[in-house]
Amino acid sequence: MSLPDRHSLLWKLVAALALLCLLVVILEEDLAERVENATSRLPEETQQVLKGYAAQAQRAWEQQGAAGVDAFLEQLQEHEQVWAVVVSAQRESLASQPLSEDKHTRLNFIRPIDGLIGRPGARPSFYIPFEGSDARLVMELPLRLNPRQHNRLWEILAQQVLPASLAVLLGALLYRMLIAPMASLRRQAIALGSGDLSARIEPRIAERRDELGELARTVNHMAARLESTVDFQRRLLRALSHELRTPLSRLRVAGERELDIATLRQRQEREVLAMERLIDDTLELVWLDTERPQLPxxxxxxxxxxxxxxxxxxxxxxxxxxxxxxxxxxxxxxxxxxxxxxxxxxxxxxxxxxxxxxxxxxxxxxxxxxxxxxxxxxxxxxxxxxxxxxxxxxxxxxxxxxxxxxxxxxxxxxxxxxxxxxxxxxxxxxxxxxxxxxxxxxxxx
CATH class of the missing domain: 3.30.565.10 (Histidine kinase-like ATPase, C-terminal domain)
Known part of the structure; x- marks a missing residue:
């Protein structure tokens, strides 16, 4: 079986489905990459919040010493629910309690405030140096300040909402491509069935070069042929009735006159032959017009x-x-x-x-x-x-x-x-x- 030509609906449907899949893949990966890049570092507003905490910690240390640091850390823990310490350049605690081994270990994975956040799903810890001092505030990033807190929503958008939207768009495109022309064909069939032989499918469908366009042109041709045939037969019937009326009238007049038998028979034969020729020619013309015979x-x-x-x-x-x-x-x-x-x-x-x-x-x-x-x-x-x-x-x-x-x-x-x-x-x-x-x-x- 040979493949349809390049204007076939098959290739349009294949192209539409391929485009849908390609758009889903490209847009999903592009959106994921853009979201990843946009949330890989702390925004400037978040950095300012963390720097504000560091300034508070520095004032507490400078004004009250270790007791002030303890009070700050307690308040920070209560407000943000995060792990935090204040340490010197030698990683010694500036609070009243020394650092535990676990906290020492966590200090190995801290990063600067303008550094990368790290892998998705983790709770990174940042250090913010004090103004004019080697001491620093080390704290876990609060969940409310994490730029990736809405990434799950973006994943749902990219993996579910976006494909569904494109599928709806494809459905609307297919409806315009397939269902709308079929509705026009249906209206044409109803119009023909109701006797409106002048109804035609609009050019925007009939001029298409796919199967629907061929079907529309075929239906229009059929309608035009039907209208022409019906109109031709109506005109032919009117003309034939007019043409037959005259010889019949002459025969009636001849019958009413007192003509001899020979003259009357001659008139009758001439008029009958004329009507026979008229009927034969008319029937032949109707046969040629309606049957469209393929003569050898x-x-x-x-x-x-x-x-x-x-x-x-x-x-x-x-x-x-x-x-x-x-x-x-x-x-x-x-x-x-x-x-x-x-x-x-x-x-x-x-x-x-x-x-x-x-x-x-x-x-x-x-x-x-x-x-x-x-x-x-x-x-x-x-x-x-x-x-x-x-x-x-x-x-x-x-x-x-x-x-x-x-x-x-x-x-x-x-x-x-x-x-x-x-x-x-x-x-x-x-x-x-x-x-x-x-x-x-x-x-x-």
Whole structure:
């Protein structure tokens, strides 16, 4: 199984999860490092408090001697609940009681007031020298002054709150990425189900290049196709009912008149044939538009096909063959369905003959363009107004017809367009000088 392309939702989800994990690791380590560095030394406010205790101890020693030191240490112990001693430069106690062996040992691990606190979780001891003296106050750092007293809170923030916040952020991102478009698709489906065929998914979703964007474009295409089909069938039904009403009215009038049997039968046959042709062409157009059939293709000699069609046309119209020349190169072979192409060329040919000037010429020409053959059929009739060049390919479009069915039913070019499009081709019209030129582009065989 091949991997999805680079715009797939899979890679977006993988990237989002990888980014979440990376952010959690980086931010947690960075935050821990920053907190560790920020709490590795005593802040200036804490140093000032300890220096204040040292100044009190120095005044007590200078004013009252050992008794003053004893009173200070007792008061400090009561206030801060910490171990503390006042010693000389030779580590001799300046209080009334000498230092015990345990206190002597603890003096080996003291540090200056501006030094590092040490490993987390420990209760470090600092020494603060007296002003102008070798004596010093040695005391354990009070818990309330420990800059690391809130480190546990920072650990909870880094290890629990931060990942949870990033997970919520990722969830919101995934909701915007996945759930919101699905809600829009749901609204589109509800709108289509309620009959609003003009509803479309907004461009911000349809223009995405992942699976949701493809789904949105597919749904929009389906909705547009459905709207076009329903609108086409409605217009076709209205036009068909209008076109059938006229021959039926003529038949009713003919039945009401006192006509001989032969005349009445002739009128009846002509009107019935016209209605049969109208219904057949309409059904074929509906079939081409709704079914979009994939007709089998084969190499088709366009010049030979034209010869057959113009023989039939000359027999029906009395035109000489010279007025329907073929100027195609000898190697003109297209890939298409023979019957479908015959119908396309016949419809264009009959339309051109119908609107040609007296003694006019209808000419088939073409040239090779890369992998396609560009064909065109031009007449010498009055042409078409520029604003109606697209209109003539719509069903039941007749320009200058005196009566319905009298100049055709306006379905020939519509059927030709549907057949050409079903065979991966294109068809359009432009005014020649004089007349109308209908272009057909088809894949080369």
């Amino acid at each position: 293709t084969e190499p088709v000699e366009v010049a030979e096909l034209w010869n057959i069609l113009r023989e039939d046309c000359c027999f029906e119209t009395g035109w000489p063959v010279e007025r329907l020349p073929c100027e195609l190169p000898a190697d003109c072979r297209v890939s298409g369905n023979l019957n479908g192409l015959a119908q396309v060329l016949e419809n264009i040919l009959r339309n051109a003959v119908r609107h040609s000037a007296e003694h006019g010429i209808v000419r088939l020409s073409g040239q090779r363009e890369d992998a396609h053959w560009h064909l065109w059929i031009e007449d010498q009739g009055p042409g078409v107004a520029p604003e109606q060049l697209q209109q003539i390919f719509k069903p039941f479009t007749r320009l200058g017809a005196d009566r319905p069915g009298g100049d055709g039913f306006g379905l020939g070019l519509s059927i030709a367009q549907s057949v050409v499009h079903s065979q991966s081709g294109d068809i359009w019209a432009e005014n020649a000088d004089p007349g109308l030129r209908v272009h057909v582009r088809l894949p080369a065989a």
